[in-house]
Amino acid sequence: MESSAVRLRGLRKSFGETTAVDGVDLDIRDGEFFSMLGPSGSGKTTVLRLIAGFETPTAGRIELAGRDVTRLAPFERDVHTVFQDYALFPHMTVEQNVAYPLKIRRVPRAERLARAREALAEVRLDGFGRRRPAQLSGGQRQRVALARALVGRPRLLLLDEPLGALDLKLREQMQVELKALQREVGITFVFVTHDQEEALTMSDRIAVFRQGRIEQVGTPAEIYERPATPFVASFVGTSNLLRGEAARRVLGEEGTYSVRPEKIRVLKESADADDPGHVCAVGTVAEVVYLGDTTRLLVDLDAGGRLTALQQNLETSAEDVAAYRGTRVRLQWHRRHAVRVPDSD
């Protein structure tokens, strides 16, 4: 049996009338890159703050590496946090910021500075030690915060939407670096994000949050390919649900089904439909969204409902796809790509 870095049992947190976390049970394994994904207000950040110790749970239990820390102060837990706004101390230099956790532990000065420089080198900020946080760019501050949280080699690192304030290019670069860093240091990362793509790229496992509860826990592939609820299906990836009458007429079955847009092929209406193992649906293109590398087609099905199909722009140009609007098409996908989603709501 694998040991749990974090174990949450029946965790609840209320702020006055509102319940931010409503009964969360979760086990995070040692050394894993774990993401908590959900829209804002879904309770993911509150769970992170409960693990860090900034909030005390209304009910439930928090264990870190088998030790009950439910009532312990943040400084009594072997957990460090990378904050969304970085929370660097403005009156200290970069080096002093990074050395701060070591100073608290009374590490001798020379060793302290050496380790701080090492940590800065780890995040590729050598030579920035003497600067003040205010003199750095957002991405650099992000790295300083990371170095400061990692220098003391905690068992667990919490990251609260750390890439949220960065621009897209830098974000994608940091995603790769962060993942590499995690593999290198072998520390358990708990990563909070509302960006499903980010969660899918970086995580070993993901927990999808909604209204203070966990909807599904699983690997990125499981979450994406086999969403456990309609909410997960629509939040991770594009919402593409067939339900009720439409499901009956297209698939010949009862229930709610999810089809990922990239699994759907767009054919001419007249195209040959006799392919066993495939499902077909005929409809009219209602909207065309040109995305550069791909085109998104919103198709109103004759059977009712609307599906989104994603098409690679292999040979088509923007002008070509614009002409699709209003045309009749036949959508086709493999039967196994229509995934039954338990109807919880």
Add this chain to the structure above:
Amino acid sequence: MTATASGAAGAPDTAARRLAGALHRHPRLRLTLLLTAPLLWLAVLYLGSLGVLFVSAFWTTDSFTSQVVKVWSTDNFHALLTTPVYRQVVLRSIGVALAVTALCAVLAFPVAFYTARVARPRWRPLLVGAVLMPLWASYLVKVYAWRLILSEGGPADWLLRPFGLAGPGYGLPATVLTLTYLWLPYMILPVHTALAQLPAGLLEASADLGARTWRTVRSVVLPTVLPSVAAGSVFTFSLSLGDYITVQIVGGRTQLIGNLVYANIDLDLPLAAALGTVPVVVIVLYLLAVRRTGALSSL
């Protein structure tokens, strides 16, 4: 929609609009209109009177008639530097101002910490109002209240009696105490503002990295509010240095610079002026010292 449209390009061409347009096109004219009155006030009345004070400090007085003799001499400053009594009073005044400032800083920090960070957010404006409330009462009323508190057998004595102690009575400690009471709000306010603006994330980050409360206060809170303490100290220091009424009412026979100025105004105006320049010089030196902490940018 229609209202905004008619307010813009299609508006009627009134005199007021033409004037506004002219002002928009002539920024210099705008600035002149804005600043003429306050600049006149500052330059003529404020700096002017300071200049007269400084010039008259170099005049002398006929010792028989007490009439000012407008003859240049540095006798007054010479007397100031060589007479032991004056030196003593100047040093005592600076000491009182420093003691008041230190006491205010020590008392203001916990109060400001409570009003800015601990109290429920909706109580905070009320608490700040409560801190400022004494400023609405007359200065004299407050000082006389302290005279009563510190009187023999008064509330101070009565409170301290169970501990085998007595109140300080009138004198230097009473002066420091009363001045501290008077100027405390001027220290609490900037410290409160600084603490209120301190991002909560910094305190959490410090605790998260292993710092206990006291360590966080020392390493994170104090360094970030220090400039505001310095800013507040500009008020407490200069107000204490210039005060002469409090010391008359609760100071017993204690004399500060202000008393000497007051006592000499009728007898020897040039000497009073020379004495009056002392706090100005001290405060300028103090401001220069404070500026090095970066506090003046947070005023």
